[in-house]
Amino acid sequence: MDRRTTGARWRPRGGAGGVRLVTLADGAERGVRALEFRTGSGLAFEVLVDRAMDLGAAEHAGRAFGWHSRTGVRHPGLHEHADEDGLSWLRSFTGLLVTGGLDHTLFGGSVESAGYRYPPRETVRHGLHGRVANIPASLHGYGSTWEGDRCVLWAEGAVRQAAVFGENLTLTRRIEADLGGNEIRLVDTVHNPAFEPMPHMFLYHINLGWPLLDEGARFVAPVERTVWQSDSVASQGVDPLVFPPPIPGFVEQVYEHELTSGTAAIVNERLGLAVSVHWSQDEFPCFFEWLNLRAGNYAVGLEPSTHHVGGEAAARADGSMTWLEPGGVAHLPHGVPRGGALNHVDAHHHLRHPAAHPQPWLDQPAPAPIRRPFTVRDLRLATLGTRVTCTVLVQAVGSAAETEQLLALSDPLVAGVVGWADLTTPELDLARLRGTRLVGLRHGVQSEPDSRWLCRPDVRAGLRVVAAAGLTFDLLIRPDQFDAALEAVRAVPELTFVLDHLGKPPIASGETEPWASRLRSLAREPNVVAKLSGLVTEASWPQWTVADLRPYADVALSSFGPARLMYGSDWPVCLLAGTYGEVYSVADALTAHLTAAERSAIFGGTAERVCGLSHGAQSPP
Structure with a gap:
């Protein structure tokens, strides 16, 4: 109040x-x-x-x-x-x-x-x-x-x-x-x-x-x-x-x-x-x-x-x-974090309901540790011991039913939802979702066989509808889709694009190119921001160290700057490589050299501005 x-x-x-x-x-x-x-x-x-x-x-x-x-x-x-x-x-x-x-x-x-x-x-x-x-x-x-x-x-x-x-x-x-x-x-x-x-x-x-x-x-x-x-x-x-x-x-x-x-x-x-x-x-x-x-x-x-x-x-x-x-x-x-912000925002996590919304990739052997339901209660337990008091919940399947379920959640911890809608439908109408916690849309572009899916005329038309509705669009892309993403960003300048997981850099291999050059090209466009998220699962898990991740975080910081970066845990996917607390601590370590204002932007200010979030304190502490 x-x-x-x-x-x-x-x-x-x-x-x-x-x-x-x-x-x-x-x-x-x-x-x-x-x-x-x-x-x-x-x-x-x-x-x-x-x-x-x-x-x-x-x-x-x-x-x-x-x-x-x-x-x-x-x-x-x-x-x-x-x-x-x-x-x-x-x-x-x-x-x-x-x-x-x-x-x-x-x-x-x-x-x-x-x-x-x-x-x-x-x-x-x-x-x-x-x-x-x-x-x-x-x-x-x-x-x-x-x-x-x-x-x-x-x-x-x-x-x-x-x-x-x-x-x-x-x-x-x-x-x-x-x-x-x-x-x-x-x-x-x-x-x-x-x-x-x-x-x-x-x-x-x-x-x-x-x-x-x-x-x-x-x-x-x-x-x-x-x-x-x-x-x-x-x-x-x-x-x-x-x-x-x-x-x-x-x-x-x-x-x-x-x-x-x-x-x-x-x-x-x-x-x-x-x-x-x-x-x-x-x-x-x-x-x-x-x-x-x-x-x-x-x-x-x-x-x-x-x-x-x-x-x-x-x-x-x-x-x-x-x-x-x-x-x-x-x-x-x-008792005051080095970033100075009293509350932190986790701008990227998921919930999982495998029975209602199955995901085929979870049937492979590697994701076995996360092949179960994950609820808001699980999220609250995971964030204990961190300063996270507000989150953005991101869709996990291309399903309007899942988006409706996510929007129906009433937990105050979740301040915003990035949902899904079929961008290719000619009658795409997002007006009915006004007044909900929907802050953006995402499509699993990385799963599309066509590397130029974002350049399709029907997709471009859908992106313009997203922009007109005042929403953002999350870019979940493979390395070979950077060029198409850049074309889409330039073709729809009125839309804010959010690059998930820094475009999935090849951390496990230790290589930075051509990923770094492609990231810098996207960062030059003023309507693109990025999430400092998903890095631990791109590294060699569970043997990764902070030093393995630092070169990639440094490229993102120098390219986007703190005012266009936001922290995200990618929970529960991150559990394949580390706990929630470990991922949070990694982000803290990767940004420890920044000023208080810069850290405040990454851990909350950018997400609040881009997503239009309004949140209070999480309870319990």
Whole structure:
């Protein structure tokens, strides 16, 4: 709803959602200020103002996903940093987010402190993950604000970590969530107000618990390789990808993974619930997975970090330690994807109903894994852990009956349909489909024996009817049909053509020509856009890598530009070569070097403009 419509029905901190400041009043948490966020979508979470504005309890539609440990929330006045040989941090370790830093993270130990120029203090001794998580914040403000027709719930505060003859750093944290949204956004800025350089390390310990974490829940991330693991991995051998139920006596397992992009998720398909985390790898190049599967203490941690597992001593030794110069600032956006878009669009997927709409190619041996029905529920489960909140459903068979069935779907996840109609019929009439979710048409040109099918007069006449109806036309073509496609594009300039799967490049062979030259010729025509889709199934599956796909994506980016490219999964066909999450992560990795605006175009803006989509947030998150 827009601002006026919402304002007629809602007041800040009213029934639909808002932010409320409370003070906890019992036990070890007594005196801790907390901000209670409710977005109205079912998302609710706590901001613990007196615990560095970290996040405490969190739930969606009554289902908790933030970890609540046996320590509970503990007042920072009870914390003794040097207790228990630096491990006293574990006595306050609870909640969805615990921040590590600001001058130290990871394991404790002593480092030299000559830079502080205080002779009695030759070294500084650090505890586990540093001091910041147990320092109260100065609350600058909280409430709601309108940005156009989007209502943003927000809170902002600052944490000062300082000592005479010691470190002097300030963390300013802003937390946002949209009214009606399913996302928590953090933007952190660390400032050195001192007159000498300050050491700086930072880590987000994001902790997920039951019922999101349960037997069968999965860890999903674009892991390139695992560069380190704790000794307990070899002795216990518990799977870090699919989790077991709680295990008595379990010893924590920790992994440092090298990721191709800054994203990770925990997915519980049984609950239809997932939590995904997105960050900038420019600021957080390292990532840890923490398994604490012990009975009574059941949790998994996702940990973007500025430094590797060796910690501060190793970083100082190898020169990778971060030093903030006087007046220096480190900007640490977190929970905001590098593309900046809050919602992503999957512009190309299918549903399958083999009994009602058979497809002969599925009877071959290779497609056996997808020779079954695929429904919208299956799609929702597949998109868990991604930022996809809106899709374009594409026809799979040349059947008006299938198109009618697709248009009859009422699920809000599907915002548009690319259907089928017989372009060769003289009485082609698309007026009856106005007012539906139909955004375009497609014909399986790749299956036509005639390589010049698109040049037939009756087909050209049909394409003009499509243009007159304000629809797009998807080009699903073979390599030998590029020339005919180019002629059709030039013959019907009033029609927007959408090239599916980048015209199916020969990725498995590693060759780029003549495909690249043909693609560039199509891209020169202003009425053509393309889908960054279907690449994994053109590669050697399942052995493909991101590096195999990159040359072809780069040609498309340089030819069309982000404003004429749109992301598509090609699910469930993509399952022949990789999971939905893997395909999504590949697209993220292939576009990671682009600006926020360029990525926003590929992951939503282009599809919204070309297809005229209007969508809201998907539920559940």
